[in-house]
Each structure stands twice: as structure tokens, then as C-alpha cells.
Amino acid sequence: MFKVTLTAGGPLSGPAYDRRYEPGVTYDYPESKRAYVESLSGRFEVVEVPDAKPAPAPAAKAPDAKAPAAGDKSVSKKAS
Amino acid sequence: MSNSDILARVLVQKGVLTDADLSGGATLNAAQREDLADLTIAAFGLAEHATVEKIYDTWDYDSIELTGRYAELDNGTESAGRKPSSYKLTLDPVPLKTVLTLQDSFLRKLATKPIPEEQKAKILAEAQGIAMANDIDRMILYSNTLGPSIKEADFLNNGSGHATNRVKDTTFSEFNGLIAAADASGSAILTHDAASSSDLGLVLREMYKNLPPAYRTGKANKQDLRYYMPSDLYENLKSQLQKRQTHYGDWVLTKGQGESEEAIFFNGILCVELPLFDINPYVVEHITMNGTTAKNLKYKPISASTFYANAAALGSTATAPYVDTTDYVLNTTNGTVAVAASGSAIGNTDSVKYMYQTLPQIFLTKKSNFIIGVSVNDMLMETERHANKGATDFVTRTRYSYGFVKAGWVSRAINVADTVIASY
Numbered sequence: 001m002f003k004v005t006l007t008a009g010g011p012l013s014g015p016a017y018d019r020r021y022e023p024g025v026t027y028d029y030p031e032s033k034r035a036y037v038e039s040l041s042g043r044f045e046v047v048e049v050p051d052a053k054p055a056p057a058p059a060a061k062a063p064d065a066k067a068p069a070a071g072d073k074s075v076s077k078k079a080s
Numbered sequence: 081m082s083n084s085d086i087l088a089r090v091l092v093q094k095g096v097l098t099d100a101d102l103s104g105g106a107t108l109n110a111a112q113r114e115d116l117a118d119l120t121i122a123a124f125g126l127a128e129h130a131t132v133e134k135i136y137d138t139w140d141y142d143s144i145e146l147t148g149r150y151a152e153l154d155n156g157t158e159s160a161g162r163k164p165s166s167y168k169l170t171l172d173p174v175p176l177k178t179v180l181t182l183q184d185s186f187l188r189k190l191a192t193k194p195i196p197e198e199q200k201a202k203i204l205a206e207a208q209g210i211a212m213a214n215d216i217d218r219m220i221l222y223s224n225t226l227g228p229s230i231k232e233a234d235f236l237n238n239g240s241g242h243a244t245n246r247v248k249d250t251t252f253s254e255f256n257g258l259i260a261a262a263d264a265s266g267s268a269i270l271t272h273d274a275a276s277s278s279d280l281g282l283v284l285r286e287m288y289k290n291l292p293p294a295y296r297t298g299k300a301n302k303q304d305l306r307y308y309m310p311s312d313l314y315e316n317l318k319s320q321l322q323k324r325q326t327h328y329g330d331w332v333l334t335k336g337q338g339e340s341e342e343a344i345f346f347n348g349i350l351c352v353e354l355p356l357f358d359i360n361p362y363v364v365e366h367i368t369m370n371g372t373t374a375k376n377l378k379y380k381p382i383s384a385s386t387f388y389a390n391a392a393a394l395g396s397t398a399t400a401p402y403v404d405t406t407d408y409v410l411n412t413t414n415g416t417v418a419v420a421a422s423g424s425a426i427g428n429t430d431s432v433k434y435m436y437q438t439l440p441q442i443f444l445t446k447k448s449n450f451i452i453g454v455s456v457n458d459m460l461m462e463t464e465r466h467a468n469k470g471a472t473d474f475v476t477r478t479r480y481s482y483g484f485v486k487a488g489w490v491s492r493a494i495n496v497a498d499t500v501i502a503s504y
Contacts, residue, residue, distance in 0.1 A: 008378060009263045010487070013290065014273030014495075023266065041273075041415060042367065042376035043263075 001049040002029040008043040113459040120212050120478060121454055126220065129306050129352045130482075133171075135453040141169040141485055147294075167486060171453040173479035174219075174254045178212060180474040212478055217356045220452070220482045223257035228364045229390050229435045232398040245398035246390055246435075258443055259363055261487070263378060268487035271494055276381065276439065278497035280317045284346050287444045290491040301446070307351045308443040310361070312498065314353035318344060319500040349444070359498050360437035366392045369419050371428040372409075379438035379495060380415025389417075392431035402426055440498055445490040455479035 006012055006021040013020040018036070021027070021044075029037050037046055114134070121132045133139065144164040152159060222228065227248040232241035235249060262269040270290040274283045284307060288296070295301060309317070321332040321344070332344065344351045360383065367375050387410060389402040404410050407424045410417050417434065419426045426432060460477040484490055 008265050008267075009271050010267045010269040011290070012271045012273060013286070014271075014275050015277065016273055016275035039414070040376065041380060042365070042378045044376070 001031065002033070002037045003027070003047040003049055004029060004037055004040065005045045005047075006043055007045045012043060113456050117454050117456045117459050117478075120459075121452075126217055126308075126354070126450075126452060129308070129350075129447055130450040130452050131448055132452045132454065134456045135171060135173065135481075136455060136457050137173070139171040139173075139453050139481075141171075141451065143167055143169075143485055145486070169451060169483045169485050171451065171481040171483055173453055173455040173458070173481040175458065175477065175479045176212065176216070176251075177475060177477045181471050182474065184470040184472075212476065214356060216452075216480055217354070219252055219254075219257060221257050221259065221354075221357055222362050223252045223255050224260035224364050225253055225256055226260070226364050226366055226392075226433065227253040227394070228362065229388055229394055229401075229433055242398040245400050246388060246394065247396055247398050248394045250396070255481070259361060259441065261484075262443075262490070262492045263363070263365075269484075269490045269492055270488075271492045274439075274493050274496040276495055276497045278316075278499045278501045280313070280320055280496070280501070281346070283442065283493045283496055284349075284444075287442065287491045287493050288347060288349070291444065292488060295446070295489050302348045304446040304448055305349045305444065306447055306450075307346065307349055308354055308357070308445075309351060310357040310359045310440050311353045311355045312359035313440045313442065313496065314344070314351060316498065316500050317346070317351060323501075323503065357441075358437070359440050360386070361441050362435065363438055364433060364435045366431055366433055367417065368431045369417075369426060369429060372418050372421050374409075374411065374414075374416035374418040377415040377417060377434065377436070379436075381413050381495075382415055382436050382438055384410055384412050386437040387412075388435045389426075390433045390435075392433045394433055402432070408432075438495065440496045442493040442496060443490060444492070445484065449485045449489050450482075451485060452482045453480060 004021075004027045005025065006023045009023065011020060011022050016039075019027070040046070117134050121127050121134075126132075144166045146164050148162075150162055227250065229246040230249040230252075231243065232245055232247045233243050235241060235247055235251075256264055261267060262271060272283065272286045272290055274286075277283055287307070288305075318332050322329050363379060365378055367377070369375060384404060387404070389408055390399055402408055402425060405420060407420055407426050408417050409420055417432075419428055419430075455478065458477060458479040460475070462475045464473040464475060466473065
């Protein structure tokens with residue numbers, strides 16, 4: 001998981017960007033977007049968010065919610 | 081006819097200067113200062129396309145803005161009223177001087193000319209016209225409070241100075257010019273990254289779309305708007321328009337060039353070419369390194385041949401720039417830089433000053449939003465005689481500043497390709 005903030009200059013847009021970035025606003029990106037995030041210019045501050053997801057796993061109440069969480073995990077493992 | 085020729089002619093015609101002004105080392109009187117301010121302003125490349133104000137010291141421009149809805153139904157009840165927001169532009173002029181040292185042998189040659197006063201005036205006009213107006217144009221584009229790095233020989237410009245080692249350019253560090261202001265943290269200037277697109281039509285339209293809607297409504301607004309672009313890019317735009325097999329394409333091909341040059345409009349907005357705005361503008365940034373991990377530069381792609389790295393604390397001592405591959409690893413395509421794996425003079429967490437050239441940029445704003453202030457009280461012209469050296473210094477002084485009334489009304493394009501689109 002990444003957090004991306006536009007730290008230099010005013011609002012930024014263009015064909016190489018997936019959205020219009022407003023200064024100071026933090027945008028979240030999943031691991032699958034790593035290549036894109038790394039390609040951003042030095043106008044951005046990229047913060048890597050440590051994998052906090054596995055810890056709050058005891059969502060035992062709702063088995064529906066647990067299944068996709070496990071699925072996500074295996075997908076990210078494959079990707080890396 | 082060059083700026084200096086125009087100025088020399090006008091200086092004499094207007095009676096701004098006489099022999100007495102020059103030989104006595106006298107400063108200018110009030111009327112002469114006003115005239116000289118007019119002449120300097122006339123020499124600006126930006127003069128026609130910015131609002132140039134004669135100021136007398138620090139200058140404030142107050143304005144109000146009405147945002148949101150202001151109209152309300154008049155139904156007979158008392159209204160609480162609505163408050164406008166206000167903002168202020170303060171120009172704090174920066175002092176500049178030019179010192180032109182001329183040997184007697186050179187002045188003797190001038191004295192043989194039919195009108196010595198005119199020739200002498202021309203010398204001063206050179207100083208004003210070239211050194212002041214042109215350099216001010218450049219400063220407005222390239223100044224950066226981080227301090228650009230420059231070859232010492234270019235900075236001193238008097239025959240001394242190291243040919244390759246670099247110093248901090250303190251003259252261009254007084255304020256943030258257009259590019260630095262747009263790149264600064266918290267800037268309100270909107271940026272469109274063209275990502276190396278050569279379709280100027282598309283880029284110019286995207287820039288327009290980035291302007292706040294309130295700034296686009298009304299015919300008057302469009303007439304007041306200007307695209308400011310490097311001279312070479314302006315030629316690229318003309319080439320692009322010429323490709324259209326239409327009346328306008330032919331018009332650009334014939335009238336839009338040479339002596340009878342007529343203005344080029346795009347989307348109803350006047351395009352202004354700035355000859356001193358390099359096709360590959362200079363930028364400077366400080367980056368705190370992270371060892372061999374690549375750090376992103378603000379622009380890409382960039383040119384390795386005009387890339388200079390020095391310690392961020394670079395000062396007035398001429399210092400050799402760091403060396404590509406030995407000290408740092410530069411990726412020109414991706415616009416990244418990293419500390420070299422071994423033997424680098426750059427520490428893993430050092431702050432490094434990078435000075436380089438990027439792809440062309442374009443600015444869009446209203447002429448009335450772009451203010452240049454020239455301080456009339458500080459217009460000085462003096463001569464200083466060095467009998468022992470057989471030389472005379474011609475000294476001119478001025479103070480000036482620039483700013484946008486509202487930075488949010490400025491739109492910029494970066495990373496525009498310097499090529500003409502194949503078909504249009």
C-alpha cells in the first residue's frame with residue numbers, strides 16, 4: 001500500500017497521470033500500482049504504508065469478509 | 081533595430097541625456113528618471129504583454145474576489161450580506177546595477193563620431209537596454225531562491241573566474257521567478273504535464289481548461305489572456321498551424337513570419353514569444369539523497385549534457401560539480417538520480433543541488449494579472465572617472481520586481497516536446 005501526496009507546485013494534471021492531483025491531498029494506491037507510483041516525478045512524496053492488514057484479521061464474525069481478505073493476501077504474495 | 085539602437089535614438093531625441101549629465105558624474109533629475117524608467121520598460125520583452133507599473137518603493141495591489149453565490153432573491157426580507165475575500169500582491173523591488181568600464185581608447189573612437197552625445201548615450205543605453213531589460217526578463221523567468229548554480233566565469237563575466245567550476249548565482253536568488261514559483265511547495269499555479277507531447281493544440285487547450293471557470297467567462301477575459309512561450313516553441317506552433325491546408329494555414333505561412341509578422345492566436349488567445357525564454361528552460365532543485373535508491377527529479381526527460389550537481393550549500397567558492405557515474409547515477413529518460421554505488425563524493429543522505437535543462441514550458445495568464453514593477457526613484461545613471469587607469473565606469477541602477485495578482489489564475493504546461501507534430 002502506498003500513500004502519495006503532491007508536495008511541490010500547484011494542482012497537477014496530464015496524460016501521464018491517472019487523475020488530477022491537488023497539492024497536500026493524500027491518495028492511496030495498492031501494491032499493484034507500484035510501477036505507476038514509482039514513475040511519478042519528484043513533485044510527489046511517496047510513503048510506503050507497512051502491511052497493517054494481516055493484524056486486524058479477527059473479523060471472525062463475518063466469514064464473508066474473511067474470505068476476500070485471505071484472497072487479497074494470496075494475490076499480493078503472487079505478485080511479489 | 082536592436083533595443084540599444086532604439087534606446088540611443090530616444091535618449092537623445094527626448095533629451096534624457098546631455099554631455100553635462102555624463103561628464104559631471106551627475107545623477108538624473110526626476111523627469112529624467114521617469115524617462116529612463118519608460119525606456120527600460122520599453123526594452124522588456126514582456127513590456128507589451130504584462131502590466132508594467134512605475135513604482136516608487138514597496139508597492140501593494142489590493143483586490144477582492146467574489147466566490148460562491150452572491151445573488152439572492154429579493155423577497156423583501158433583510159439580508160445578512162455576503163463578504164468578499166480579499167488578497168494583496170506586494171512588490172518589494174530588488175536592487176540591480178550594471179557597471180560598464182570603458183577605456184579611453186574606446187571612448188576616443190566614439191568622440192570622432194558626428195554626435196558624441198548620441199554615442200555616449202548609446203553606451204549607457206546598451207547598459208540599460210541589454211543588461212537591465214534583458215536580464216530582468218531572464219530573472220523573472222529563472223530566479224530561484226534555492227540559488228541556481230552557474231560557472232564562475234559566467235557569473236563574474238569580467239575575464240576572471242573558473243571556466244568549469246560552479247558558484248551559487250546570488251543575483252538570480254533574490255526571489256522565485258515564474259518556473260520556481262510554479263514549482264514551489266504550496267504554489268497555486270496549475271500545471272499540465274504534457275508528458276513529451278508535441279501536439280501544441282492539445283497542450284494549449286488543456287492549459288486553458290485548467291484555468292478557473294470564472295477566469296474564462298466573457299470576451300474581455302479572452303482578449304486579456306496570453307500564452308507566454310519560448311521563441312522556438314512559437315515557431316513550432318506556426319509550423320503546426322501551417323500544416324492546415326486552409327486559409328489560416330496559408331496566412332500563418334505568409335503573413336505570420338518575418339517583417340510583416342502578425343500575431344498568432346490560438347483558441348482566440350494571443351500567443352506571445354519570449355526570445356529569452358529558452359526552449360529548454362533551466363531549473364534548479366535540492367534533493368536529499370537516499371544512497372543508491374533512485375530519487376525522482378521534478379522533470380523528465382532531461383539532458384545529461386546540461387546537468388550539474390553540487391552540494392546544496394554551494395556558495396561563492398568555485399567548486400567542481402559532481403561527476404556522472406562516478407558520484408551519481410543519472411537516468412535521463414526517467415528523470416531519476418541516485419548516489420553511485422562506490423567511491424562517490426556524495427554522502428548517502430547529502431542534500432544536493434541539481435541544475436539542469438528540461439523540455440519547453442508555456443505559461444498562460446491574463447496580462448492584467450502579471451505585474452512588473454520598476455522603481456523610478458532608484459533609476460540612477462552615473463559616471464566614475466579613473467584617471468590613473470584611463471578608464472570611465474558607466475554605472476546604472478534600478479530596482480524592480482514582479483508578481484501575479486492571483487497565482488491561481490496562472491496555468492502552466494511542462495515537458496512539452498520541442499518537435500512539430502507529424503500531421504495536424
